[in-house]
Amino acid sequence: MPRLVDHSERRRAIIETTWQLIAERGIENASMRDIARACGYAAPGVLAHYFPNKNELLLASYELICERTNERIDAATVGRRGLDALLALCLEIIPAEDLTTVEAKVAVSFWQRAQTDAALRHVGREALSCWHASIMTCLAQAQAEGDGPGTADPDLFADELLNTMMGLHITAMLDPGAMSGSRQRRLIESMLERIAVSCTA
Amino acid sequence: MPRLVDHSERRRAIIETTWQLIAERGIENASMRDIARACGYAAPGVLAHYFPNKNELLLASYELICERTNERIDAATVGRRGLDALLALCLEIIPAEDLTTVEAKVAVSFWQRAQTDAALRHVGREALSCWHASIMTCLAQAQAEGDGPGTADPDLFADELLNTMMGLHITAMLDPGAMSGSRQRRLIESMLERIAVSCTA
Numbered sequence: 001m002p003r004l005v006d007h008s009e010r011r012r013a014i015i016e017t018t019w020q021l022i023a024e025r026g027i028e029n030a031s032m033r034d035i036a037r038a039c040g041y042a043a044p045g046v047l048a049h050y051f052p053n054k055n056e057l058l059l060a061s062y063e064l065i066c067e068r069t070n071e072r073i074d075a076a077t078v079g080r081r082g083l084d085a086l087l088a089l090c091l092e093i094i095p096a097e098d099l100t101t102v103e104a105k106v107a108v109s110f111w112q113r114a115q116t117d118a119a120l121r122h123v124g125r126e127a128l129s130c131w132h133a134s135i136m137t138c139l140a141q142a143q144a145e146g147d148g149p150g151t152a153d154p155d156l157f158a159d160e161l162l163n164t165m166m167g168l169h170i171t172a173m174l175d176p177g178a179m180s181g182s183r184q185r186r187l188i189e190s191m192l193e194r195i196a197v198s199c200t201a
Numbered sequence: 202m203p204r205l206v207d208h209s210e211r212r213r214a215i216i217e218t219t220w221q222l223i224a225e226r227g228i229e230n231a232s233m234r235d236i237a238r239a240c241g242y243a244a245p246g247v248l249a250h251y252f253p254n255k256n257e258l259l260l261a262s263y264e265l266i267c268e269r270t271n272e273r274i275d276a277a278t279v280g281r282r283g284l285d286a287l288l289a290l291c292l293e294i295i296p297a298e299d300l301t302t303v304e305a306k307v308a309v310s311f312w313q314r315a316q317t318d319a320a321l322r323h324v325g326r327e328a329l330s331c332w333h334a335s336i337m338t339c340l341a342q343a344q345a346e347g348d349g350p351g352t353a354d355p356d357l358f359a360d361e362l363l364n365t366m367m368g369l370h371i372t373a374m375l376d377p378g379a380m381s382g383s384r385q386r387r388l389i390e391s392m393l394e395r396i397a398v399s400c401t402a
Contacts, residue, residue, distance in 0.1 A: 028229055162368070167366065171360075
């Protein structure tokens with residue numbers, strides 16, 4: 001009887017090893033051979049069976065991170081709505097904790113390569129679009145339930161929040177002292193407080 | 202009589218060629234040999250005389266971009282103060298124009314490598330710190346001259362603005378259609394309008 005190999009399980013194990021290498025030394029300092037070795041494969045050929053090149057591997061790594069982030073968002077927002085749900089969503093995206101800090105490193109590596117790879121850009125765009133839609137849903141709930149409204153232009157606010165969260169991936173990496181986890185949370189909270197307290201100027 | 206070579210002029214020419222290659226194909230797809238060839242050097246040895254490795258070259262490229270951005274900011278803010286000067290400053294940083302879009306590509310490449318290189322992070326941190334200080338100066342002028350105050354916590358507003366601008370480097374690259382130059386300007390303008398119109402809620 002032939003040995004059954006769980007293809008998707010192996011892919012996932014490779015991706016998790018890749019995350020570790022990216023976090024430790026950066027994607028450009030990890031060759032496919034290094035990654036194969038860290039996965040316990042004697043030759044890079046086995047790895048190539050799953051991922052033909054680094055961009056494919058980075059794409060799959062980024063997709064899995066988005067998927068897991070969205071799973072965590074779903075879990076964190078159960079029974080919550082409006083601005084309360086929106087805060088929970090943001091806290092799963094910003095690099096204020098150890099886990100999200102590793103995810104941010106993968107994201108920055110991914111973005112660098114996305115600059116010259118349309119397929120990667122497409123996936124990055126989908127992730128932004130998905131989060132933008134979730135933010136809009138939370139804002140609509142907040143408005144319907146009288147949390148807010150606080151913002152005359154929810155779409156613009158969603159863009160501001162999304163750009164701030166992406167920016168935190170950069171600033172917290174460059175200056176973790178100034179942009180600590182608590183500072184990041186304070187920044188997001190202040191943006192939500194601003195629309196929670198109606199400004200009628 | 203020996204031929205005089207302007208060292209700093211050569212360095213600058215190499216950096217400008219590097220910008221072009223980064224913008225066209227990405228730093229990871231340009232070897233030191235490719236860069237040497239594009240600079241008109243027959244062998245990479247000459248290039249190595251100026252920049253021993255890619256990180257040094259990328260560091261110098263990023264530093265020159267920051268320097269030029271700051272020169273443009275100085276020129277654009279002559280005779281302007283407060284929120285008017287702040288808008289001019291932001292427009293030199295966000296990737297809403299062709300020039301700043303190329304600069305943003307170099308920045309994203311730089312950030313990716315800064316993740317695993319403390320010297321690069323240090324330079325990136327200095328740039329953020331310089332811009333943060335300039336933003337604070339504009340906010341203090343705005344407050345002193347009654348433009349605002351509009352924000353009870355200028356430091357937090359400066360962080361929000363800075364993170365939004367860094368985030369735009371990512372979102373405009375991933376989704377240039379949605380995050381067009383005019384949309385980017387609208388986003389920044391709305392943030393400044395918010396503190397120009399005093400909110401006393």
